[in-house]
Amino acid sequence: MSDAQILVVDDEPDILSVLVYHLSREGYRVTTAVNGQGALTTAQAEQPDLIILDLMLPGMDGYEVLQRLRGAESTSSMPVILLTARREEDERVKGFEVGADDYITKPFSARELTLRVEALLRRSKAEPFSTSRRVTVGPVVLDREAHRAFSEGVEVDLTRLEYRLLEVLLERRGRVQTRRQLLQAVWDTNAAIETRTVDMHVARLRTKLGEAASLIETVRGIGYRFRALDK
Amino acid sequence: MSDAQILVVDDEPDILSVLVYHLSREGYRVTTAVNGQGALTTAQAEQPDLIILDLMLPGMDGYEVLQRLRGAESTSSMPVILLTARREEDERVKGFEVGADDYITKPFSARELTLRVEALLRRSKAEPFSTSRRVTVGPVVLDREAHRAFSEGVEVDLTRLEYRLLEVLLERRGRVQTRRQLLQAVWDTNAAIETRTVDMHVARLRTKLGEAASLIETVRGIGYRFRALDK
């Protein structure tokens, strides 16, 4: 269904071949790398549309690869799915903070894999957010020029922080945002604020959004996510 | 679809050629410049309908180019799209304050590019404010030729600054204006004035406008906005 190119990074031959098999069968062009260094080089050279990255790699681990990807201009916005073992689940927070777009826990089913891949590719094709004057996500509309927000057609009166919080959640819709990430994005850099404060503002925002409140989903143990409603 | 002329300013040959290619394909006449000085000269000489300006330029950077464009009569109202590297969220604010109309972050897609170009050309084709002799927004009327203002049919006696402030707010109606932006627009270039002074003038203006005062909305923590009452 698609001719997108996907870079798969894993040092275990078994897993690698399973991934390649399923993705190829779905019609994706697949490139592989077996360590961090190779991943970085290939990402840079081939400019894939998506990267699937195992956390456990010999030498440079997945976090470091991800961090370096995010640091380089030409790869900073590439969608990345992290691949983790079940026992590494606690690590998810760390992964999201470094900039992962999604997670898959081993063992995974073929269906789960392709679902996530499709979702992420679809999203990255959506119109970019940062420069849009007017943003619409389901019943929620943001007029960034006027600095106004609407929910189901009616204007909602948001404070500065609430507005900014909504803006960030919309901009990264579909992706979980940890409390720390939200703090960093909404409150200016390293503010000395309790992460629980984020909860409070999410609650206030939800109240004001009315029916649309449920679009802000709580991801237990991690943070919050605005449900992606891509066409 | 259009025979508009676009000036593209970028010093990187790769990006420049990509831009030229896509824009030409859409039917635009494209002119190029590779540095700030050339951009200013060409903008002056060719009077393009739109300028796409990279922020990072050798010598004079994009901000300075933009500032000079805005300073010169013949180029002051040209629509400008800034081209920036990802990452710099802060730069966006700076850019808008200097007078950018839109932003595109690198890397960008062809679709994003043409969408923004079209949107901006469409917008600038709407009746330009600067040449209207008489402006009517709801109950407020500005006779720019006679330099007189009316609210609900009765003339209101405004001082020079009050008139200019109202003019700027009307010109950018619907959009939030920060105190700094208002200072820049109303008080000519970098006056050393407290931003709180703006509040005072808004207050005076509101008093004189009578019932229409509520059309000037306060956006807490940001600035002011004249409510948009389109036709």
Place this chain on the structure above:
DNA sequence: AGGGAACGTCACAGGTTCGTCACGGGCTGG
């Protein structure tokens, strides 16, 4: 089912922002 951790909600104090008043300096026209 029980217990604990994570999350939602409430209330409130402190801080910030804004509207307004008052005042003085500066400019202008007579």
Place this chain on the structure above:
DNA sequence: CCAGCCCGTGACGAACCTGTGACGTTCCCT
């Protein structure tokens, strides 16, 4: 030179915003 109007600024109270502790509720794991 004077009166009158503009205009910038400090002061202050009111309204609003916001961070936090406390407590209730939900969820998950064992």
